[in-house]
Every structure is written in C-alpha cells, then in structure tokens.
Amino acid sequence: MSQPFAIAVIGATGTVGETIVQILEERDFPLSELHLLASAESSGTSLPFKGKNLRAREVDAFDFSRVGLAFFAAGAAISRSFAPRALQAGCSVIDLSGAFDHQQASLLVPEINAAQLAGRSAPLLLSNPGSAATALALALAPLREVLDIQRVDVTACMAVSTLGREGVSELARQTAELLNMRPLEPRFYDRQVAFNLLAQVGTPDEHGHAPQEKRLVSELRELLALPLLKVCATCIQVPVFFGDSFSISLQTAQDVDLALVNKRLDAAPGVELVDAGDYPTPVGDAVGQDVVYVGRVRRGIDDSRQLSLWLTCDNVRKGAALNAVQVAELLIKGHV
Structure with missing residues (x-):
C-alpha cells in the first residue's frame, strides 16, 4: 500500500463518520494524520483511534491543503459548501451525501466499477452511492452477463439509522415509552415508528416519489451501466436500528437459469449467498458484517422469466462507510 498520508473525516461524530474512523483503524489504513471535523455543535467530541482519543474540530476553519483526501459524511449542504474548497486546495473528496450528480462526481463501488479510476489523477471528486444502491448493485451486477434484465421492482425496508442519530434516538425513545406504558409523543418522525411501518422515507415530490x-x-x-433500465422503488421505514433489507423482483428477457444465478452470486465479491431453505436477517446476520447477504433466490410462481431475491446488509457499515474506505484504498494506490 502507498506511503502514509493525511486524511480528514467531515461529519466524524455522526453514525457514518464514526464508522469510517473505526474501519480506518480496523483495516490499518496508512495514515500520517487523521483530522476529525464536525459542526460547531459537535466540535469538541472525542473519538477513540488506535489507543488515543482524537478531538473533533470545526470544519469551517480547516485548511484542506493539510490533507490529501477527505471523506464528506455530514450531509449535502456541508458537501456543497466545503468540497469545492477541498478540491481547490488539491485534496481529493469522497462524498457520501449524494450532493453531486453523476456528471460532477463518479459513482464508485470498487467491486463493480473500479476501472473508472484508470488514468485519472488527483484531486478527484468521487461519490459514494446511497447504502441501498450499493447493496442492490453488488447483488445485481454479477447477474448482468447471464440475465437480460428488463425491469427491477424493489421494496427497500430501511433502518432508522438511514436518517442518522436522530432516527436511532427516536426509535429508542418511542420504544421505551410504549414498553413503559407512557403516552407516545412523535418528534423526529411525524407518527409512531416503534412497532410500526411507515410507507415512505422523507417527503415525496409532487408525483409521490421520495x-x-x-x-x-x-x-x-x-452502477449497472444500464441507463434505460426500468426501476420501480418503494422505500419504507421499518423499526430496525441498523440493517436495510430488500425484496427484489427482476423481469428478464429469457428463462432464468437458477443454477447459474446461484453460481454467479456465490462467486461475487462482497456478496454472501445463503443456502436454500434459509434466509438472512439484518439483526441475526448483516449488522457489523462486510458483505451483502442474499437469500430466497427463486423463479416466479408462474413466470420463468422472473427472478426474486431477498437482500440484507448493514446500511451504515457495508452500505456506506466501508465502501467509502474501499474507494480510498483504491485512490492511494496511485491516484492521490
């Protein structure tokens, strides 16, 4: 791996930012310095790193020329404000907020499209996909060569941590109130989320799409390099702290060879195929793990050109933080 160099994590005190710091330590990322940056409200918070406590400082006054790479995990507004400053200072950026379109920032999942970095040099602006797209792409990319996928229908069951600490705190508080027979007062969500399902995540547009x-x-x-692919997505909020799950149905142009599908999934990097007759769950399997679990792989009941799957993965770890660190590992091999 390359010589050590300096990195900044913006949004270091959030759920994803903290996990990035944790993974940098776990994977022994070659660091000369690690700068933890946060908002004024969160500055001063300390995080453990390699036996020390590092204190988060305000991002506003930070000099990005001090680092070669910055993870932006603090929301779209922060990314739009500070990522251009970082790039101008010669610092490459990995943005996790979705603040930039695909023309501005290349979308990367290393197991799928690492070749996009070939021939490019720093400073680079790269985009980490949302956790849902990361999980789905890892499972579907291995099937592109054996299936002519015409349509994808997905119901995404999203953990409350998708919305950060506020979502986690709200589910914990509501659960405690209900279990202690106290009146429930929704605060972060507009209604009860504990022991309930909410039919949307966020505020829909005029067409009803969130x-x-x-x-x-x-x-x-x-990510699949299928710009005309028909995709129908419904994201629902489920009362799970960590771990997204997905029910997927694919419509293909030919009969599905189930044995070949299973063979591809079993060999795919970043994917763990669960044996037939069993199925994975977020709490029992995915949380804290570095793969996307796939189960319940089956053809349609009355349509041999239909394939259904069940996926689950740790949305904060595999879906967001680990993917960003894997992108950084690619960058330090010759691009920053």
Missing part, C-alpha cells in the same frame, strides 16, 4: 427512491433509481442505473 428523495431516497429517486436517488436509488438513478444510482442503480449508473
């Missing part, structure tokens, strides 16, 4: 759904459709097409 931001998470539109981002999922756009990013999945980009």
Whole structure:
C-alpha cells in the first residue's frame, strides 16, 4: 500500500463518520494524520483511534491543503459548501451525501466499477452511492452477463439509522415509552415508528416519489451501466436500528437459469449467498458484517422469466462507510 498520508473525516461524530474512523483503524489504513471535523455543535467530541482519543474540530476553519483526501459524511449542504474548497486546495473528496450528480462526481463501488479510476489523477471528486444502491448493485451486477434484465421492482425496508442519530434516538425513545406504558409523543418522525411501518422515507415530490427512491433509481442505473433500465422503488421505514433489507423482483428477457444465478452470486465479491431453505436477517446476520447477504433466490410462481431475491446488509457499515474506505484504498494506490 502507498506511503502514509493525511486524511480528514467531515461529519466524524455522526453514525457514518464514526464508522469510517473505526474501519480506518480496523483495516490499518496508512495514515500520517487523521483530522476529525464536525459542526460547531459537535466540535469538541472525542473519538477513540488506535489507543488515543482524537478531538473533533470545526470544519469551517480547516485548511484542506493539510490533507490529501477527505471523506464528506455530514450531509449535502456541508458537501456543497466545503468540497469545492477541498478540491481547490488539491485534496481529493469522497462524498457520501449524494450532493453531486453523476456528471460532477463518479459513482464508485470498487467491486463493480473500479476501472473508472484508470488514468485519472488527483484531486478527484468521487461519490459514494446511497447504502441501498450499493447493496442492490453488488447483488445485481454479477447477474448482468447471464440475465437480460428488463425491469427491477424493489421494496427497500430501511433502518432508522438511514436518517442518522436522530432516527436511532427516536426509535429508542418511542420504544421505551410504549414498553413503559407512557403516552407516545412523535418528534423526529411525524407518527409512531416503534412497532410500526411507515410507507415512505422523507417527503415525496409532487408525483409521490421520495428523495431516497429517486436517488436509488438513478444510482442503480449508473452502477449497472444500464441507463434505460426500468426501476420501480418503494422505500419504507421499518423499526430496525441498523440493517436495510430488500425484496427484489427482476423481469428478464429469457428463462432464468437458477443454477447459474446461484453460481454467479456465490462467486461475487462482497456478496454472501445463503443456502436454500434459509434466509438472512439484518439483526441475526448483516449488522457489523462486510458483505451483502442474499437469500430466497427463486423463479416466479408462474413466470420463468422472473427472478426474486431477498437482500440484507448493514446500511451504515457495508452500505456506506466501508465502501467509502474501499474507494480510498483504491485512490492511494496511485491516484492521490
């Protein structure tokens, strides 16, 4: 791996930012310096790293010329404000907020499209997909060569951590209130989420499509290099702290060879195929793990050109933070 160099993590005190810091330590990322940056409200918070406590500082006054790479995990507004400053200072950026379109920032999942980095040099602006698109693309990319996929229908069951600490805190608080027979007062969500299902994540547009759904459709097409792929996505909020799950149905142009599909999934990097007759769950399998679990692989009941799958993965770890660190590992091999 390359010589050590300096990195900044913006949004270091959030759920994804903290996990990036944790993974950098776990994977022994070659660091000379690690700068933790946050908003004024969160500055001063300390995070453990390699036996020390590092204190987060305000991002506003940071000099990005001090680092070669910055992870932006603090929301789209922060990315739009500070990523251009970082690039101008010669610092490459990995953005996790979805703030930039695909013409501005290349969308990367290393197991799928690492070749996009070939011939490019720093400073680079790269985009980490949303956790849902990462999980789906990892499972579907291995099938492109054996299936002519015409349509994807997906119901994404999204953990409350998709919306950060506020979502996690709200589910914990509501659960405690209900279990202690106290009146429930929704705060972060507009209604009860504990022991319930909410039919949308975020505020829909005038056509009824929520931001998470539109981002999922756009990013999945980009990652699969299928710009005309028909995708129908519904994102629902489920009372799970960590771990997204997905029910997927593919319509293909030919009969599905189930044995070949299973063979491809079993060999795919970043994917763990669960044995037939069993199925994975977020709590029992995915949380804390570095793969996307795939189960319930089956053809349609009355349509041999239909394929259905069940996926689950740790949305904060595999879906977001680990993918970003894997992109960084590619960058330091010759691009920054």
